[in-house]
Each structure stands twice: as C-alpha cells, then as structure tokens.
Amino acid sequence: MHAYRSHTCAALTAANAGETVRLSGWVHRVRDHGGVLFIDLRDHYGMTQLICDGDSGAFAALEKVRSEWVIRIDGSVKLRDASLINPKIPTGEIEIYVREVEVLGPAEELPLPVFGEQDYPEETRLTYRFLDLRRETLHNNIMLRSNVVRSIRNRMWDAGFNEFQTPIITASSPEGARDFLVPSRLHPGKFYALPQAPQQFKQLIMVAGFDKYFQIAPCFRDEDPRADRSPTDFYQLDLEMSFVEQEDVFAAIQPVIQGLFEEFGKGRRVDADWPRIAYKDAMLKYGSDKPDLRNPIEMQVVSEHFAGSGFAIFAKLLEQEGTEVRAIPAPKGGSRKFCDRMNKFAQEQGLPGMGYIFWRKAEDGSGMEAAGPLAKNIGPERTEAIRLQLGLGEGDAAFFLGGKPEAFEAVAGRARNVIGDELGLSDKDCFKFAWIVDFPMYEKDDEGKIDFSHNPFSMPQGGLEALNGDPLDVLGYQYDLACNGYELISGAIRNHKPEIMFKAFELAGYPASEVEKRFGGMVKAFKYGAPPHGGCAAGIDRIVMLLADEMNIREVIMFPMNQRAEDLMMGAPSEPLNEQLRELRLRVLPKEA
Numbered sequence: 001m002h003a004y005r006s007h008t009c010a011a012l013t014a015a016n017a018g019e020t021v022r023l024s025g026w027v028h029r030v031r032d033h034g035g036v037l038f039i040d041l042r043d044h045y046g047m048t049q050l051i052c053d054g055d056s057g058a059f060a061a062l063e064k065v066r067s068e069w070v071i072r073i074d075g076s077v078k079l080r081d082a083s084l085i086n087p088k089i090p091t092g093e094i095e096i097y098v099r100e101v102e103v104l105g106p107a108e109e110l111p112l113p114v115f116g117e118q119d120y121p122e123e124t125r126l127t128y129r130f131l132d133l134r135r136e137t138l139h140n141n142i143m144l145r146s147n148v149v150r151s152i153r154n155r156m157w158d159a160g161f162n163e164f165q166t167p168i169i170t171a172s173s174p175e176g177a178r179d180f181l182v183p184s185r186l187h188p189g190k191f192y193a194l195p196q197a198p199q200q201f202k203q204l205i206m207v208a209g210f211d212k213y214f215q216i217a218p219c220f221r222d223e224d225p226r227a228d229r230s231p232t233d234f235y236q237l238d239l240e241m242s243f244v245e246q247e248d249v250f251a252a253i254q255p256v257i258q259g260l261f262e263e264f265g266k267g268r269r270v271d272a273d274w275p276r277i278a279y280k281d282a283m284l285k286y287g288s289d290k291p292d293l294r295n296p297i298e299m300q301v302v303s304e305h306f307a308g309s310g311f312a313i314f315a316k317l318l319e320q321e322g323t324e325v326r327a328i329p330a331p332k333g334g335s336r337k338f339c340d341r342m343n344k345f346a347q348e349q350g351l352p353g354m355g356y357i358f359w360r361k362a363e364d365g366s367g368m369e370a371a372g373p374l375a376k377n378i379g380p381e382r383t384e385a386i387r388l389q390l391g392l393g394e395g396d397a398a399f400f401l402g403g404k405p406e407a408f409e410a411v412a413g414r415a416r417n418v419i420g421d422e423l424g425l426s427d428k429d430c431f432k433f434a435w436i437v438d439f440p441m442y443e444k445d446d447e448g449k450i451d452f453s454h455n456p457f458s459m460p461q462g463g464l465e466a467l468n469g470d471p472l473d474v475l476g477y478q479y480d481l482a483c484n485g486y487e488l489i490s491g492a493i494r495n496h497k498p499e500i501m502f503k504a505f506e507l508a509g510y511p512a513s514e515v516e517k518r519f520g521g522m523v524k525a526f527k528y529g530a531p532p533h534g535g536c537a538a539g540i541d542r543i544v545m546l547l548a549d550e551m552n553i554r555e556v557i558m559f560p561m562n563q564r565a566e567d568l569m570m571g572a573p574s575e576p577l578n579e580q581l582r583e584l585r586l587r588v589l590p591k592e593a
Contacts, residue, residue: 004072004104010046014093016077021096023048024072024104026134027065029115037062039098041073044139049086049095050075058101068114068134070105073098122554127568129559141556145544148264149216152237152540155256161212161239166201168218173200173518178222180232188585194220194233197537199457200522202240203494206533207525214239216540222565227552228486228542231565240535246477246493249534250274250435253489257481257538261431264547269430274481278438282482283405284326287413289439292485293432295420299412302327302400305386311355311377314402325402328416329390332423333397334358339372342399345418349411351401357383358397368394417485431483431546439478442471442507452508454478457522458492459534460504467503477534488543491536498526 004024012021025043039050039062050073052062058073065071075096086092111127112120114134125132132138153163172179172193179193195201197219205213217238225231237256241249254274261270275293282289285298303324306314317323333339339356346354355374362369370383390398399415401408420426441460443453450471458476460466466474481489495501501523505515516523544556554560561567581587 008045009041009043009048010090012048012077012091012094012096014079017079017094019077020074021077022072022074023050023096025070026114027067027069027071029067030065032063039065041071041096042134046091047089048091049080050098051078051095052098056097056099058098061101061103062098065101065103066107068107068110068131069103070107072102072104074100122562123568126554126560126562129569133558138555141544141548141550142558144264144548145540145556145558148260148544148547149235149540151260151263152216152256155259156214156237156239159212159252159256161214162210163215164205164210164213165215166195166198166205166217168194170195170201171518180220180222183584183586185584196221197236198238199455200519202238202535203457203496203522203533204525206240206242207496207528207530211242212239213241213535217537225561225563225565228545230541230553230557230560231563232561235540237538237540238535239537240533242531242533244493244532244534246437246479246534249491249493249536250479253481253536253538257433257488257543260543261547265431266547266549271430271432274433274435276435276437279436279440280438282434282436283409287409287411287416288485289436289480290482290485290487291413291434291436292417292420292426293434293482294428294430294484295417295426297329297331297416297420297425299326299328299416300390301325302386302389305382305389306378306400306402309378309382311374314355314400317402322404323402324405325400326405326408326412327386327390328354328399328401328412328419329392330397330399330419330423331392331425332395333419334360334395335397336371338422339397339399342415342419345415346399346401346411349414351408351411354415355400355402356397357386357400359387359392359394361394374400433481433483433488436480436482437478438475439480440472441474441476441478441504444472449509450507455490455492456505456508457494457501459495460500464497464500464503467500467507471507479536481536481538484546486542486546487539488546489536489538491534493532493534496526496530496532498523501526 001022006022009023009025023041025041028040028042028047031038035054037052041048041050052059075098077094078097080093080095112124112131114131117135117137133142169182169192173196177196179196182192182194184190184192198217202213215238217236218233219236220233223229223231241252258270258272279289282291287299301324303318306325307318309315314325339358343353343356357370357372357375359368359370375383386398392398401412439454441453442450445451454476455478458478461475461477477493479491480487495504502512502515541553541556545553548556550556
C-alpha cells in the first residue's frame with residue numbers, strides 16, 4: 001500500500017464497503033460521543049467520516065488529535081446506517097473504522113478557525129493565509145480560478161491563437177499607473193521596470209510576423225487599492241491580432257468570454273447580445289463607462305424643462321456654459337420617504353442633494369398629481385412634460401442633478417445603481433455585457449494640460465488628419481467591455497504608423513526625442529513594415545470575482561496584499577540589507593517629517 005493513501009478523501013463510496021484503505025489529510029472536526037470518536041478527515045478533494053471506539057488500538061492516539069492536525073489512518077470501509085447517510089458529500093454513504101493512526105503534522109492552537117465560515121479580521125486572515133485557504137469557500141474560489149485559466153487557455157488555442165511569454169524585467173512605459181522600478185546592479189543609477197502590461201512587446205510580436213498572440217500575463221502597477229483592484233500585481237488574458245479592425249477583435253474575444261461565463265456562471269443567464277455604446281452616451285445614460293445593464297434605468301437630459309423656470313437653482317445654473325440638468329427615472333419610487341432617503345444619499349456623496357418629483361393619486365381623486373418641492377416650483381405644465389419624456393406614471397419618481405456633468409456624473413451613476421437595487425429593478429440572476437467604444441483620445445488634467453485619457457498607443461479615428469484639430473475632439477479606436485458594473489476588458493486598434501504616433505504624443509506634451517528615447521524599439525520596428533493590428537486584455541481576477549459572487553478581489557487571489565500594499569504573511573515590503581544597498585549603489589533617505 002502507498003505510504004500515505006490508497007484513496008483521496010472524496011473517492012470512497014458504498015462500492016468500497018469491506019475494503020481496507022489508507023487515508024491522509026487534515027482533521028476537520030472531532031466529535032466525542034462518549035467512548036466513540038467521529039472525525040471528519042479533509043484533503044484537497046473532499047471529506048470522509050472516520051469512526052473509532054475503545055476496541056480499536058488507535059483510540060488512545062485519536063483522542064489526542066485536534067483540529068487541523070495532519071494524520072494518516074488505516075481502516076476498513078463500513079456502510080452507514082440509512083438514517084445517517086449524508087447526501088451532500090460523495091462519501092456520505094460510508095465511514096472508515098480506524099484501526100491504525102499516525103500523526104504526520106500536529107497543529108498548535110489556531111489563530112482562526114478553518115471549520116465554518118466565520119467572518120474574521122482581514123489582517124488575521126492575510127497573516128495566516130495558508131490557514132485561510134483551507135476554508136471551503138476560499139479553497140473553492142481558488143480552484144474556480146484555476147479552472148477558469150485552464151478554460152481560457154483551451155479556448156484561445158482552439159481559436160487559433162499561440163501562447164508566447166514576454167519579459168518581466170523591461171523598460172518603463174506609460175500605462176496610466178506608477179511603475180515598480182528595479183535597480184540595475186550592472187548599470188548603477190539605471191533602473192528596469194516591471195511591466196504594467198506587455199503592451200509594447202505584444203505589438204512587436206505582430207511586427208515580427210506572428211499573427212495571433214495570447215498569454216496569461218502578470219502585470220505590475222503601483223496603484224491605490226480598491227475592492228476590485230490589486231495594489232501591486234494582477235493577471236490578464238492578453239491578446240493581439242494582425243490585419244484586424246475593431247469588430248474582428250470583438251468577434252474573436254466574445255466566444256471566449258461568453259463561453260467562460262456560461263461554463264462557470266452557476267446557471268445564471270449570459271446575454272449573447274453585446275451592444276456597442278459610445279463613451280459619451282454611457283456617461284449620459286448611466287453615469288459610468290462601465291455600466292451595469294442589469295439595471296434598466298437610463299438617465300436623460302431634461303434641461304429644457306428647467307431653463308427659465310421657477311426653480312431658481314437650476315435656472316441660474318443653466319445660464320452658465322457647459323451646464324445641464326439630468327433626470328434619473330425611478331419607477332415604483334414614488335414615496336416621499338424613498339425620495340428623502342435618496343436625497344440624503346447624494347449629500348453623503350458630497351453633493352448638496354438631489355431634487356425630486358414623485359407622482360401620486362390626486363388628493364381630490366381627480367387623477368394623478370406631481371408632488372415634491374420641485375413640482376411646486378416649476379408648475380404642472382413643466383412637470384407633466386418631464387413625466388411624459390421619462391415615461392413615468394402614478395407611483396413613480398424622478399431625481400434631478402444639475403451643473404457641469406463632470407461634477408455630478410459619478411454620483412448620478414452611483415445613485416442610479418442604488419435606485420435600481422432598492423426598487424428591485426435590477427435583474428441579479430444574469431450577466432450583461434456591453435462594449436464601450438469611441439473613447440476620447442485626450443483629456444485635460446487638473447492643471448489644464450492635455451494628456452492621454454486611455455491607451456497612448458491607440459489609433460486615432462481619422463488618422464493624422466484628426467490630430468490637426470482640437471485634441472479634445474479626437475476619438476480613438478479604443479474600447480472596454482463592461483459586465484454588471486465592472487470593466488472586464490480594455491483594448492484598442494493600435495497606432496502602427498510612426499508619423500501618427502509622433503503627432504499623437506506631441507499633443508500630449510512628448511517631443512519626438514522623448515518618444516524615441518522611451519519607445520525607441522517600437523518606433524524603430526514600425527519603420528520596417530508594421531501591419532495594422534489590435535487587441536485587448538481581460539482581467540482574470542475580476543472575471544473570477546464575478547463568477548464567484550465575491551465583492552472583493554482578494555477573495556479570488558491566492559496570496560493577496562492588504563489595502564496598504566503589504567504582504568502580512570511574508571513580511572513585504574521589507575528593509576534591504578546594507579550590503580544589498582551598497583551593491584546597488586543606493587541610499588535610503590530618511591522619511592520626511
């Protein structure tokens with residue numbers, strides 16, 4: 001017999017009754033029934049119930065074991081009484097009568113329980129992540145991730161893509177976040193960078209003549225953490241294709257992503273219709289470039305109904321250039337209590353509040369009437385026009401925000417989500433996707449400087465001619481895939497012409513010399529016959545987070561950092577040794593007071 005096991009803890013069934021077997025695993029739970037011990041033994045595959053009484057030579061040793069001890073047992077397979085069968089596990093029809101036991105690894109008192117799913121402080125969970133990973137839900141999440149990655153690889157190979165690996169130590173490249181820098185020992189004073197993405201390399205693969213590339217790529221970005229984003233590193237499905245237009249990329253990736261969600265989505269509906277929504281329309285209707293389309297609410301511009309009205313706040317706002325008033329319809333939200341609650345929500349988000357109107361049965365029984373402060377200020381004619389535009393009726397409401405859209409859009413988008421959830425309008429049992437397209441190439445930063453708003457290597461719509469006008473009017477062949485309120489994919493058709501590339505960077509403040517210095521390899525390559533090409537990257541962590549029904553990305557990463565970008569288990573980041581600093585010719589400055 002094998003030194004440790006003849007079977008796994010999920011393998012034995014009624015067909016094995018009477019056999020002598022050997023199992024190894026962790027003691028999941030011990031139950032002492034007065035002279036009879038019941039032990040649930042767990043391994044990676046499942047659980048088997050052990051039983052031992054005073055007639056067994058192993059009883060005295062088994063009495064000493066505690067939760068999470070690692071043991072090996074020999075015993076015989078017995079059928080359970082019909083009334084004691086557990087149909088929830090594969091081994092539920094049998095139990096093992098233990099005759100011999102060996103302790104392979106005793107465990108000290110646990111800092112957090114493995115049995116059950118108690119909510120424990122994240123600091124404890126991450127410090128003892130190796131214990132946390134033994135818990136059923138997290139263990140299942142990590143296995144889901146493994147199976148998702150395997151499925152992605154199979155689907156990409158089946159679609160004619162080839163897997164290539166790109167360098168981990170490379171040069172700095174602007175991808176919208178801070179680099180992690182790596183000092184060079186052989187070249188003092190110079191630094192490598194960990195890649196924020198394999199962007200330049202995958203484009204160079206296309207220039208080198210390989211037609212369809214993919215990899216499960218590690219990416220490194222020194223970012224502020226969020227619930228749906230790691231502060232240090234993440235993995236993405238990275239792909240690139242030659243001789244393609246935007247629709248070709250969509251057609252290539254949709255079967256992969258849709259197939260993943262159908263395979264691992266636990267029976268939830270996966271919509272096959274992926275609409276194309278222009279960025280400006282997404283921001284107007286949903287207040288977000290990653291809209292949750294499970295919520296049917298669409299915001300609308302209602303400025304004309306408030307211009308010159310009796311509601312002075314909006315009327316005066318609309319006299320200023322670039323301002324507007326938007327409405328968030330709220331079907332079934334027609335109660336003062338709900339409206340006041342949403343107004344308070346807006347105040348908690350940093351706005352003065354949200355105006356509202358709700359429609360109810362008229363007090364005199366003559367029909368329907370509009371209620372709320374706004375209704376009184378603008379009068380019945382304007383109120384009725386708003387109701388007709390929004391398609392609302394008795395028992396419904398609408399909320400209003402005004403000003404420059406960039407000042408209130410984000411709050412409006414969050415309010416839309418809260419309204420959809422609280423009023424039960426959102427369909428939670430499905431996955432809904434949308435391609436967000438026509439992103440602006442440029443934006444103004446806080447100091448009024450023109451900068452790239454998305455991927456700097458994208459092809460502008462209209463080519464070189466488009467770059468001769470107002471940069472803020474230039475759209476790029478850039479696209480994101482949104483699903484249930486999250487961005488899953490970002491990509492673009494690439495700029496493969498040096499003259500357009502130089503001009504695009506010039507508008508963002510990069511002279512030709514800087515472009516040559518920072519992206520010399522790619523500029524040089526484009527001079528020797530570059531094909532039109534494009535691609536995208538899909539966030540593995542975020543995909544698994546959605547499939548696992550988790551709200552925090554750390555629940556689907558095996559060894560994540562905490563919110564302060566610290567690895568509590570391994571003690572990173574740590575202070576370097578003086579010898580290491582000397583070797584790299586570096587000096588650490590004291591922290592500023």
